[in-house]
Amino acid sequence: MTLRSQPKLELHLHLEGAAPPAFIRGLAREKHEDIGGIFDERGHYSYTDFWHFLKVYEVATSVLRSPEDYRRLTLAVLEESAAQGVIYSETFLSPDFCGGRDLSAWRDYLAAIEDAAREAEATMGITLRAIVTPIRHFGPEKARETARCAAETAGRFVTGFGIAGDEKVLEPKDYLWSFDCAREAGLGITAHAGEWRGPDHIRATLRDLKPSRIGHGVRAIEDLALVDELAETGTVLEVCPGSNIALGLYPDWRKHPIGQLHHRGVKVTVSTDDPPFFHTTMTREWDRLADAFDWDQGVFDTLNRTALDAAFCDAETKAEIAKKLEPAR
Numbered sequence: 001m002t003l004r005s006q007p008k009l010e011l012h013l014h015l016e017g018a019a020p021p022a023f024i025r026g027l028a029r030e031k032h033e034d035i036g037g038i039f040d041e042r043g044h045y046s047y048t049d050f051w052h053f054l055k056v057y058e059v060a061t062s063v064l065r066s067p068e069d070y071r072r073l074t075l076a077v078l079e080e081s082a083a084q085g086v087i088y089s090e091t092f093l094s095p096d097f098c099g100g101r102d103l104s105a106w107r108d109y110l111a112a113i114e115d116a117a118r119e120a121e122a123t124m125g126i127t128l129r130a131i132v133t134p135i136r137h138f139g140p141e142k143a144r145e146t147a148r149c150a151a152e153t154a155g156r157f158v159t160g161f162g163i164a165g166d167e168k169v170l171e172p173k174d175y176l177w178s179f180d181c182a183r184e185a186g187l188g189i190t191a192h193a194g195e196w197r198g199p200d201h202i203r204a205t206l207r208d209l210k211p212s213r214i215g216h217g218v219r220a221i222e223d224l225a226l227v228d229e230l231a232e233t234g235t236v237l238e239v240c241p242g243s244n245i246a247l248g249l250y251p252d253w254r255k256h257p258i259g260q261l262h263h264r265g266v267k268v269t270v271s272t273d274d275p276p277f278f279h280t281t282m283t284r285e286w287d288r289l290a291d292a293f294d295w296d297q298g299v300f301d302t303l304n305r306t307a308l309d310a311a312f313c314d315a316e317t318k319a320e321i322a323k324k325l326e327p328a329r
Protein backbone atom coordinates (compact mmCIF):
# COMPACT_ATOMS: atom_id res chain seq x y z
CA MET A 1 0.00 0.00 0.00
CA THR A 2 1.41 3.41 -0.93
CA LEU A 3 1.37 6.34 1.50
CA ARG A 4 -0.95 8.19 -0.87
CA SER A 5 -3.71 5.60 -0.69
CA GLN A 6 -3.62 5.26 3.10
CA PRO A 7 -6.39 6.86 5.14
CA LYS A 8 -5.34 10.12 6.80
CA LEU A 9 -6.78 12.61 9.28
CA GLU A 10 -6.02 16.31 9.07
CA LEU A 11 -6.78 18.77 11.89
CA HIS A 12 -5.24 22.03 10.70
CA LEU A 13 -6.41 23.39 7.35
CA HIS A 14 -7.48 26.92 6.42
CA LEU A 15 -10.31 26.59 3.90
CA GLU A 16 -9.38 29.68 1.87
CA GLY A 17 -5.69 28.74 2.11
CA ALA A 18 -6.48 25.35 0.61
CA ALA A 19 -8.12 26.85 -2.49
CA PRO A 20 -6.72 25.15 -5.60
CA PRO A 21 -5.15 27.80 -7.89
CA ALA A 22 -7.18 26.59 -10.90
CA PHE A 23 -10.39 27.10 -8.90
CA ILE A 24 -9.39 30.64 -7.92
CA ARG A 25 -8.39 31.45 -11.54
CA GLY A 26 -11.75 30.17 -12.79
CA LEU A 27 -13.69 32.22 -10.24
CA ALA A 28 -11.69 35.36 -11.12
CA ARG A 29 -12.41 34.76 -14.82
CA GLU A 30 -16.15 34.47 -14.14
CA LYS A 31 -16.03 37.75 -12.22
CA HIS A 32 -13.87 39.46 -14.88
CA GLU A 33 -11.12 40.16 -12.36
CA ASP A 34 -7.44 40.16 -13.25
CA ILE A 35 -5.34 38.39 -10.60
CA GLY A 36 -2.84 36.86 -13.05
CA GLY A 37 0.17 38.32 -11.20
CA ILE A 38 -0.02 35.85 -8.31
CA PHE A 39 0.69 32.71 -10.36
CA ASP A 40 3.91 31.32 -11.85
CA GLU A 41 4.19 29.95 -15.39
CA ARG A 42 2.95 26.52 -14.24
CA GLY A 43 -0.14 28.06 -12.69
CA HIS A 44 0.95 27.64 -9.04
CA TYR A 45 0.75 30.39 -6.44
CA SER A 46 4.01 32.35 -6.53
CA TYR A 47 5.62 34.53 -3.85
CA THR A 48 9.09 35.59 -2.74
CA ASP A 49 8.94 35.78 1.07
CA PHE A 50 6.49 35.67 4.01
CA TRP A 51 5.19 39.20 3.48
CA HIS A 52 4.69 38.61 -0.22
CA PHE A 53 2.96 35.32 0.64
CA LEU A 54 0.42 37.25 2.76
CA LYS A 55 -0.21 39.64 -0.17
CA VAL A 56 -0.69 36.79 -2.66
CA TYR A 57 -2.99 35.00 -0.18
CA GLU A 58 -5.07 38.16 0.18
CA VAL A 59 -5.40 38.66 -3.59
CA ALA A 60 -6.29 34.98 -4.18
CA THR A 61 -8.97 34.93 -1.48
CA SER A 62 -10.43 38.33 -2.50
CA VAL A 63 -12.48 36.58 -5.22
CA LEU A 64 -14.38 34.54 -2.57
CA ARG A 65 -17.35 36.72 -1.71
CA SER A 66 -20.60 34.77 -1.45
CA PRO A 67 -22.02 31.61 0.15
CA GLU A 68 -22.12 30.02 -3.31
CA ASP A 69 -18.39 30.81 -3.78
CA TYR A 70 -17.71 29.04 -0.48
CA ARG A 71 -19.90 26.07 -1.40
CA ARG A 72 -17.85 25.57 -4.57
CA LEU A 73 -14.59 26.24 -2.68
CA THR A 74 -15.43 23.57 -0.10
CA LEU A 75 -16.11 20.99 -2.81
CA ALA A 76 -12.89 21.88 -4.65
CA VAL A 77 -10.83 21.64 -1.45
CA LEU A 78 -12.37 18.35 -0.31
CA GLU A 79 -11.82 16.84 -3.74
CA GLU A 80 -8.09 17.59 -3.41
CA SER A 81 -7.96 16.24 0.17
CA ALA A 82 -9.88 13.06 -0.68
CA ALA A 83 -7.45 12.41 -3.56
CA GLN A 84 -4.66 12.30 -0.93
CA GLY A 85 -6.46 9.71 1.16
CA VAL A 86 -7.84 12.17 3.73
CA ILE A 87 -10.99 10.70 5.31
CA TYR A 88 -11.49 13.29 8.06
CA SER A 89 -10.62 16.96 8.02
CA GLU A 90 -11.16 19.92 10.31
CA THR A 91 -11.04 23.32 8.66
CA PHE A 92 -10.74 26.83 10.05
CA LEU A 93 -13.58 29.14 9.05
CA SER A 94 -13.87 32.78 9.92
CA PRO A 95 -17.08 34.81 10.13
CA ASP A 96 -14.76 37.78 9.42
CA PHE A 97 -14.53 36.54 5.82
CA CYS A 98 -17.89 34.75 5.73
CA GLY A 99 -20.48 37.46 6.21
CA GLY A 100 -18.51 40.18 8.03
CA ARG A 101 -19.37 38.74 11.49
CA ASP A 102 -23.10 39.26 10.92
CA LEU A 103 -24.86 36.25 12.44
CA SER A 104 -27.52 35.76 9.78
CA ALA A 105 -24.99 36.19 6.94
CA TRP A 106 -22.67 33.75 8.74
CA ARG A 107 -25.51 31.22 8.91
CA ASP A 108 -25.96 31.53 5.12
CA TYR A 109 -22.26 30.90 4.46
CA LEU A 110 -22.24 28.02 6.92
CA ALA A 111 -25.31 26.41 5.32
CA ALA A 112 -23.58 26.52 1.92
CA ILE A 113 -20.33 25.07 3.29
CA GLU A 114 -22.15 22.36 5.21
CA ASP A 115 -24.16 21.49 2.11
CA ALA A 116 -20.90 20.96 0.19
CA ALA A 117 -19.49 18.93 3.07
CA ARG A 118 -22.53 16.61 3.01
CA GLU A 119 -22.15 16.16 -0.75
CA ALA A 120 -18.43 15.39 -0.40
CA GLU A 121 -19.11 12.89 2.37
CA ALA A 122 -21.62 11.06 0.19
CA THR A 123 -19.58 11.09 -3.02
CA MET A 124 -15.94 11.12 -1.85
CA GLY A 125 -16.06 9.53 1.60
CA ILE A 126 -14.46 12.49 3.39
CA THR A 127 -15.92 13.99 6.57
CA LEU A 128 -15.48 17.70 7.32
CA ARG A 129 -15.92 19.61 10.57
CA ALA A 130 -15.39 23.33 11.21
CA ILE A 131 -13.34 25.32 13.73
CA VAL A 132 -14.41 28.95 13.95
CA THR A 133 -11.48 31.34 14.19
CA PRO A 134 -11.32 35.04 14.91
CA ILE A 135 -8.41 36.81 13.23
CA ARG A 136 -6.01 37.84 15.96
CA HIS A 137 -4.82 41.11 14.45
CA PHE A 138 -8.43 42.29 13.96
CA GLY A 139 -8.49 42.68 17.76
CA PRO A 140 -10.46 41.36 20.79
CA GLU A 141 -13.68 43.27 20.08
CA LYS A 142 -14.17 41.66 16.66
CA ALA A 143 -13.13 38.33 18.18
CA ARG A 144 -16.11 38.63 20.57
CA GLU A 145 -18.50 39.02 17.65
CA THR A 146 -16.87 36.00 16.01
CA ALA A 147 -17.20 34.00 19.24
CA ARG A 148 -20.91 34.84 19.39
CA CYS A 149 -21.33 33.55 15.81
CA ALA A 150 -19.47 30.38 16.82
CA ALA A 151 -21.54 29.85 19.98
CA GLU A 152 -24.84 30.37 18.13
CA THR A 153 -23.96 27.79 15.48
CA ALA A 154 -22.12 25.22 17.62
CA GLY A 155 -23.29 21.69 16.89
CA ARG A 156 -22.54 18.66 14.77
CA PHE A 157 -20.67 20.64 12.08
CA VAL A 158 -19.19 23.59 13.99
CA THR A 159 -17.23 21.75 16.65
CA GLY A 160 -14.26 23.93 17.54
CA PHE A 161 -12.94 27.41 18.21
CA GLY A 162 -9.44 28.69 17.61
CA ILE A 163 -7.48 31.80 16.75
CA ALA A 164 -5.45 32.50 13.62
CA GLY A 165 -3.75 35.57 12.15
CA ASP A 166 -0.64 37.50 13.15
CA GLU A 167 0.77 35.74 16.23
CA LYS A 168 3.03 38.68 17.04
CA VAL A 169 0.29 41.14 17.97
CA LEU A 170 -1.67 41.23 21.25
CA GLU A 171 -1.68 38.53 23.97
CA PRO A 172 -3.75 35.40 24.63
CA LYS A 173 -5.33 36.99 27.71
CA ASP A 174 -6.87 39.68 25.47
CA TYR A 175 -9.12 36.94 24.07
CA LEU A 176 -10.31 35.39 27.35
CA TRP A 177 -13.94 36.43 26.88
CA SER A 178 -14.14 34.93 23.39
CA PHE A 179 -12.61 31.62 24.44
CA ASP A 180 -14.80 31.36 27.54
CA CYS A 181 -17.86 32.03 25.39
CA ALA A 182 -16.82 29.30 22.92
CA ARG A 183 -16.00 26.82 25.70
CA GLU A 184 -19.38 27.40 27.35
CA ALA A 185 -21.02 26.61 24.01
CA GLY A 186 -19.30 23.21 24.12
CA LEU A 187 -16.71 23.89 21.42
CA GLY A 188 -13.29 22.24 21.39
CA ILE A 189 -10.43 24.70 21.87
CA THR A 190 -7.24 25.16 19.85
CA ALA A 191 -4.98 28.18 19.24
CA HIS A 192 -2.16 29.03 16.86
CA ALA A 193 1.02 29.57 18.93
CA GLY A 194 4.71 28.76 18.78
CA GLU A 195 5.13 29.42 15.05
CA TRP A 196 6.25 33.07 14.95
CA ARG A 197 6.76 33.45 18.72
CA GLY A 198 8.65 31.15 21.06
CA PRO A 199 8.00 28.98 24.14
CA ASP A 200 6.82 31.85 26.37
CA HIS A 201 3.93 32.49 24.06
CA ILE A 202 2.98 28.81 24.07
CA ARG A 203 3.01 28.88 27.89
CA ALA A 204 0.82 32.02 27.99
CA THR A 205 -1.59 30.45 25.49
CA LEU A 206 -1.88 27.25 27.55
CA ARG A 207 -2.35 29.18 30.78
CA ASP A 208 -4.91 31.73 29.52
CA LEU A 209 -6.87 29.99 26.76
CA LYS A 210 -6.60 26.39 28.05
CA PRO A 211 -6.62 24.70 24.63
CA SER A 212 -6.43 20.92 24.26
CA ARG A 213 -4.54 21.48 20.99
CA ILE A 214 -1.98 24.00 19.79
CA GLY A 215 -1.73 25.05 16.14
CA HIS A 216 1.96 24.52 15.24
CA GLY A 217 3.56 24.76 18.71
CA VAL A 218 6.83 23.55 17.19
CA ARG A 219 8.97 26.23 18.83
CA ALA A 220 8.34 24.48 22.15
CA ILE A 221 11.51 22.64 21.16
CA GLU A 222 13.49 25.73 22.28
CA ASP A 223 12.52 24.93 25.90
CA LEU A 224 12.78 21.26 26.85
CA ALA A 225 10.93 21.78 30.16
CA LEU A 226 7.96 22.94 28.10
CA VAL A 227 8.32 19.91 25.81
CA ASP A 228 8.13 17.66 28.89
CA GLU A 229 5.09 19.56 30.12
CA LEU A 230 3.32 19.13 26.76
CA ALA A 231 4.09 15.41 26.85
CA GLU A 232 2.83 15.05 30.43
CA THR A 233 -0.39 16.98 29.90
CA GLY A 234 -1.08 15.27 26.56
CA THR A 235 -1.48 18.57 24.72
CA VAL A 236 -1.78 17.79 21.03
CA LEU A 237 0.26 19.73 18.47
CA GLU A 238 -1.18 20.37 15.00
CA VAL A 239 2.19 20.33 13.26
CA CYS A 240 2.47 21.55 9.66
CA PRO A 241 6.08 20.78 8.69
CA GLY A 242 5.81 21.67 4.97
CA SER A 243 4.31 25.04 5.89
CA ASN A 244 7.12 25.77 8.40
CA ILE A 245 9.78 24.84 5.86
CA ALA A 246 8.16 26.81 3.01
CA LEU A 247 8.01 29.92 5.23
CA GLY A 248 11.65 29.52 6.32
CA LEU A 249 11.18 28.53 9.99
CA TYR A 250 13.45 25.53 9.42
CA PRO A 251 15.94 24.98 6.60
CA ASP A 252 14.91 21.42 5.70
CA TRP A 253 12.86 18.39 6.78
CA ARG A 254 15.61 16.76 8.83
CA LYS A 255 16.01 19.95 10.88
CA HIS A 256 12.27 20.19 11.58
CA PRO A 257 11.56 19.56 15.32
CA ILE A 258 8.64 17.16 14.75
CA GLY A 259 11.00 14.18 14.93
CA GLN A 260 12.35 15.24 18.30
CA LEU A 261 8.93 16.24 19.67
CA HIS A 262 7.52 12.83 18.75
CA HIS A 263 10.58 11.11 20.20
CA ARG A 264 10.14 12.97 23.50
CA GLY A 265 6.55 11.81 23.84
CA VAL A 266 4.61 14.86 22.65
CA LYS A 267 1.36 14.00 20.90
CA VAL A 268 1.95 15.26 17.38
CA THR A 269 -0.34 15.26 14.35
CA VAL A 270 0.47 16.31 10.79
CA SER A 271 -1.43 18.80 8.62
CA THR A 272 -0.87 20.97 5.54
CA ASP A 273 -2.10 24.43 6.75
CA ASP A 274 -2.46 26.14 3.32
CA PRO A 275 -1.37 23.30 1.00
CA PRO A 276 -1.29 24.85 -2.51
CA PHE A 277 0.51 27.93 -1.18
CA PHE A 278 3.23 25.68 0.26
CA HIS A 279 3.21 23.31 -2.72
CA THR A 280 2.35 20.42 -0.48
CA THR A 281 -0.27 17.70 0.11
CA MET A 282 -0.88 15.26 2.97
CA THR A 283 0.86 12.54 0.94
CA ARG A 284 3.90 14.74 0.41
CA GLU A 285 4.06 15.52 4.15
CA TRP A 286 4.01 11.81 5.01
CA ASP A 287 6.54 10.98 2.28
CA ARG A 288 9.01 13.63 3.45
CA LEU A 289 8.61 12.61 7.11
CA ALA A 290 9.18 8.95 6.26
CA ASP A 291 12.40 9.96 4.46
CA ALA A 292 13.65 12.46 7.05
CA PHE A 293 12.98 10.43 10.21
CA ASP A 294 12.69 6.84 8.97
CA TRP A 295 9.10 6.82 10.15
CA ASP A 296 7.37 3.54 9.42
CA GLN A 297 3.76 2.41 9.24
CA GLY A 298 3.53 2.23 13.02
CA VAL A 299 4.30 5.94 13.40
CA PHE A 300 1.74 6.96 10.78
CA ASP A 301 -0.87 4.77 12.49
CA THR A 302 -0.04 6.58 15.75
CA LEU A 303 -0.44 9.97 14.04
CA ASN A 304 -3.91 8.94 12.83
CA ARG A 305 -4.96 7.63 16.23
CA THR A 306 -3.71 10.77 17.97
CA ALA A 307 -5.62 12.94 15.48
CA LEU A 308 -8.79 10.89 15.97
CA ASP A 309 -8.56 11.15 19.77
CA ALA A 310 -7.95 14.91 19.52
CA ALA A 311 -10.64 15.57 16.89
CA PHE A 312 -13.46 17.89 17.96
CA CYS A 313 -16.27 15.87 16.34
CA ASP A 314 -18.86 13.92 18.36
CA ALA A 315 -18.41 10.33 19.53
CA GLU A 316 -20.63 8.90 16.81
CA THR A 317 -18.52 10.52 14.07
CA LYS A 318 -15.33 9.32 15.79
CA ALA A 319 -16.63 5.76 15.79
CA GLU A 320 -17.36 5.97 12.06
CA ILE A 321 -13.87 7.30 11.31
CA ALA A 322 -12.29 4.66 13.56
CA LYS A 323 -14.02 1.96 11.50
CA LYS A 324 -12.49 3.39 8.31
CA LEU A 325 -9.02 3.22 9.88
CA GLU A 326 -9.35 -0.45 10.86
CA PRO A 327 -8.41 -2.13 7.56
CA ALA A 328 -5.23 -0.05 7.36
CA ARG A 329 -3.87 -1.34 10.63
Ligand SMILES: [Zn+2]
Nearest residue numbers: 014192215273
Ligand atom coordinates in the same frame (compact mmCIF):
# COMPACT_ATOMS: atom_id res chain seq x y z
ZN1 LIG B 1 -2.62 27.71 10.42
